[in-house]
Structures are given as structure tokens and as C-alpha cells.
Amino acid sequence: MVSATRSRRSFEQxxxxxxxxxxxxxxxxxxxxxxxxRMLLNESTGIYVQQTSATSFxxxxxxxxxxxxxxxxxxxxxxxxxxxSGGLSLLQIAPLDLQQVEVIKGASSTLYGGGxxxxxxxxxxxxxxxxxxxxxxxxVQPLTPNLLEAELSSGINADLHHTFELGDTLTLVQESEDxxxxxxxxxxxxxxxxxINAVWRWNYLKLFxxxxxxxxxxxxxxxxMDTALMPKERVNMVFVYExxxxxxxxxxxxxxxxxxxxxxxxxxDYWIFGLMMEKYFGDDFSMFLNFENFSDTxxxxxxxxYKGSISNPQFLDIYAPLDGFVTNGGIxxxx
Numbered sequence: 001m002v003s004a005t006r007s008r009r010s011f012e013q014x015x016x017x018x019x020x021x022x023x024x025x026x027x028x029x030x031x032x033x034x035x036x037x038r039m040l041l042n043e044s045t046g047i048y049v050q051q052t053s054a055t056s057f058x059x060x061x062x063x064x065x066x067x068x069x070x071x072x073x074x075x076x077x078x079x080x081x082x083x084x085s086g087g088l089s090l091l092q093i094a095p096l097d098l099q100q101v102e103v104i105k106g107a108s109s110t111l112y113g114g115g116x117x118x119x120x121x122x123x124x125x126x127x128x129x130x131x132x133x134x135x136x137x138x139x140v141q142p143l144t145p146n147l148l149e150a151e152l153s154s155g156i157n158a159d160l161h162h163t164f165e166l167g168d169t170l171t172l173v174q175e176s177e178d179x180x181x182x183x184x185x186x187x188x189x190x191x192x193x194x195x196i197n198a199v200w201r202w203n204y205l206k207l208f209x210x211x212x213x214x215x216x217x218x219x220x221x222x223x224x225m226d227t228a229l230m231p232k233e234r235v236n237m238v239f240v241y242e243x244x245x246x247x248x249x250x251x252x253x254x255x256x257x258x259x260x261x262x263x264x265x266x267x268x269d270y271w272i273f274g275l276m277m278e279k280y281f282g283d284d285f286s287m288f289l290n291f292e293n294f295s296d297t298x299x300x301x302x303x304x305x306y307k308g309s310i311s312n313p314q315f316l317d318i319y320a321p322l323d324g325f326v327t328n329g330g331i332x333x334x335x
Contacts, residue, residue, distance in 0.1 A: 019044070021101040028250070030095045031288045032276060032328070037095045038088060041121065043236055043254065045195045045210040046105050050229055051318045052087070054305050060087040063105050063119035065191045065214040065230050072108065072116035075123050079112065099126045189227070191216045208238040226260045229317055231269075233257040249277040259319045267319040270297050289329040296325040 021040060029040040038059055042049035048062045060068030068087045073080045101123055108116040173183045193214040200207040212234040216227040226232075235255040242248035252274040259267045273295045278288040299305060299320035306313040 017105070019103040019105070021103070023100065026095050026098050026101065028276065031278065031330070032274070032290045032292055034094060034096060036088065037093050037098075037101070037123070040095060040101065041103075043252075044103065045197055045212045045234070045236065046193075047103065048214075048230065048234070049088075051322070054315050054318060054322060058087060061121060062230070063103075063121075065193060065216040065227065066118035066189070070115065070118035072112045072120040073123075074112075074120055076125055077122060079115070093123065097126050099124045189216065189218050191227075204241055204243050206238075206240045206242065208236075208240075210234075210236040228260050228262045229319055231256045231259050245280050245283070247277075247279050249275075251275055256320070261317045261319065263317075267317075268302055270320050271295060272297050272321065284334045286332045287329070288332065290327065292326040292328070293321060293323075294325055297321055298324040 021044070026040065029037070029043075033039045038049045041047050041061060046064060048065070050060045050062055050068070052058045052060050061071045061073065062068050063071050071087075073087075101121065103119065103121050105119045107118075108120050112120060171183060172180055175181050191214070193212065193216075195213075196209075196211040198209040200209075214230060214232055214234075216230055217224050218227055233255070234257070235253075237253045238250060240248065240250040242250075252272075254272045255269070256272075257269045261267055272293050275291040275294060276288070277290075278286055280286045297320060299318065299322055302320075304316075305318065305322065306315045308314045
């Protein structure tokens with residue numbers, strides 16, 4: 001069932017294209033990064049999770065190459081943080097309690113307001129079983145209506161307002177090092193692109209291929225330029241050998257093309273590779289080992305990520321991973 005469209009319909013009954021990241025994908029990414037869902041979203045075509053801070057790991061979710069402020073983040077169909085969560089912060093959302101993730105690419109502002117112009121991501125929580133609910137409420141007596149007295153309240157509210165037409169919204173721009181001015185924003189942003197997904201299966205082998213082409217232009221009053229920090233081309237390939245309830249191993253590779261930086265230069269393109277394996281021992285026990293970014297791709301190989309002094313740093317644009325090669329493993333117990 002899908003809830004992101006505010007209707008409990010099955011997948012085949014929906015008029016809107018909804019992508020579902022199910023339990024298998026969530027479990028796999030939870031093995032790799034159990035602390036947040038950035039990897040789960042970033043490895044989907046048409047979604048780019050851009051890291052915006054080198055210290056707090058704040059990230060912006062960009063759907064169809066639009067800015068993260070146009071992406072709405074939901075939890076069980078309701079906007080998170082009053083609708084102001086177009087990205088992820090230091091307290092990342094753990095995928096361990098998620099049943100599925102629903103993604104709608106394209107304008108959903110009719111249902112969820114202007115914050116969903118690019119699309120939305122709905123995080124659906126796992127539902128407790130009937131047995132768990134019975135145990136939790138065991139011994140709790142039902143309400144007795146004739147022994148309850150409803151609370152009464154009274155009050156009065158009045159509103160007085162007047163609307164002034166100010167024209168286009170103003171934005172604050174930096175004209176020089178110490179001078180800022182209010183200017184009308186650029187007329188519009190034009191985004192076009194292509195997404196291609198393909199799957200091949202044979203016995204225990206699976207191959208997933210994805211390609212994203214994004215052509216995003218910012219049209220100003222005097223010129224037109226590429227949008228900064230957005231790779232024009234992305235390729236993702238995943239090759240998996242999986243024997244259900246026994247053993248699985250997967251090799252991942254992701255390509256990111258050059259990106260235009262805010263200083264007018266272009267970044268280098270790069271590849272990211274990963275390897276994950278998991279062995280099952282019965283229904284209740286498994287062991288996993290993960291090698292994430294074993295090619296050790298890091299932006300710091302191209303140069304520093306800040307300029308100035310350590311006491312007063314000025315951070316540069318982030319266009320590639322900062323944490324490099326990561327290895328993790330663990331044991332999973334099911335009760």
C-alpha cells in the first residue's frame with residue numbers, strides 16, 4: 001500500500017508515479033550505514049543527496065535537480081518539522097524502523113504545499129504486530145464513560161489583517177566582500193533530464209543499472225548558466241549474487257560527472273565502489289561485512305576543503321565524499 005498520495009491505494013491503482021524502496025533495499029543499506037538514510041536515497045536515480053556542511057554533515061535532498069528547499073520530507077504521510085525539512089541534519093533518520101520509503105518525483109504542491117514542488121519522500125514506519133500491541137496494553141482497563149467528565153472551555157478570537165502587493169520576492173545578494181543588497185531573483189530555473197533503469201536476473205544473479213542525465217539551467221536577466229553542484233550525468237551499477245536465507249554478496253559502483261562550482265570552475269569526476277556480504281545461520285542469526293568506498297575516493301585528494309586559518313575557516317563547495325574508505329561489520333539477531 002502507498003500512503004504518500006494521501007490515499008491508501010495499491011501500487012497499480014495509483015495515477016501518479018510512485019517509487020517504492022522496500023524492505024530488501026532498506027535492510028541492505030542498514031547494514032552499510034545504520035545511522036542515516038542518505039545512502040538509501042542517494043543511490044536512487046533522479047535523487048541527489050548533496051552534503052552542505054563539512055562539520056555537521058547536513059545534507060540537502062535534491063529531486064529532479066531542483067534545490068533541496070523544494071523537496072518535502074514526510075513521516076507516515078505527515079510533513080516533518082512543520083514542512084521545513086528539505087534536507088537531513090546532524091540527527092539523521094535511522095532506517096532501522098522503516099517499513100518502506102515512497103518517492104514521488106515531480107510537483108506534489110497540490111497535496112503538500114510549495115515545499116513539494118520538486119517532489120517528496122515519505123518514510124513509512126514499521127507497524128507493530130497485533131501480539132505486540134496486546135502485550136503492551138495488557139492489564140489496562142477500558143474507559144468507563146459514566147465516570148468521566150468532559151473538560152469545557154470557552155474563548156473568543158479575532159483577526160485583522162491587510163495584504164499589500166509587493167510584486168516579486170526580494171532576495172539578499174552579496175555585491176562585494178562587505179556589501180549586500182536586495183535584488184529581484186532570477187526569472188526562472190529550467191530543469192530537464194532523463195532517467196533510465198534496467199534489471200537483469202538469472203538464477204541467483206542480479207544486475208541493476210541506472211543512468212541519470214540532468215540539464216539544469218538558471219536563467220537570469222542577462223545570462224544563462226548551469227546550476228552549481230549538480231552532476232550532469234550519474235551512473236549506478238549493482239551486481240548481486242543472492243541465495244535467499246543463505247548467503248549474498250554485492251558489488252556496487254557509482255559514477256558522478258563534473259560539477260560546476262560556485263567560483264565558476266568545475267570539479268573533477270569520480271567513481272565510488274562498495275562491496276557488501278552477508279551470511280545467514282538459520283532464521284534468527286546472520287553476520288555481515290561491508291567495505292564502503294573501498295577506492296577511497298575523497299574530495300581532499302583534489303585539495304583542501306577550506307581556506308583561511310583553522311580558527312576562522314571558509315569552507316569550499318562540497319562535491320565528493322569526505323569520509324573516504326569505511327569498513328564495518330556486525331551480527332544481526334532476530335527475535
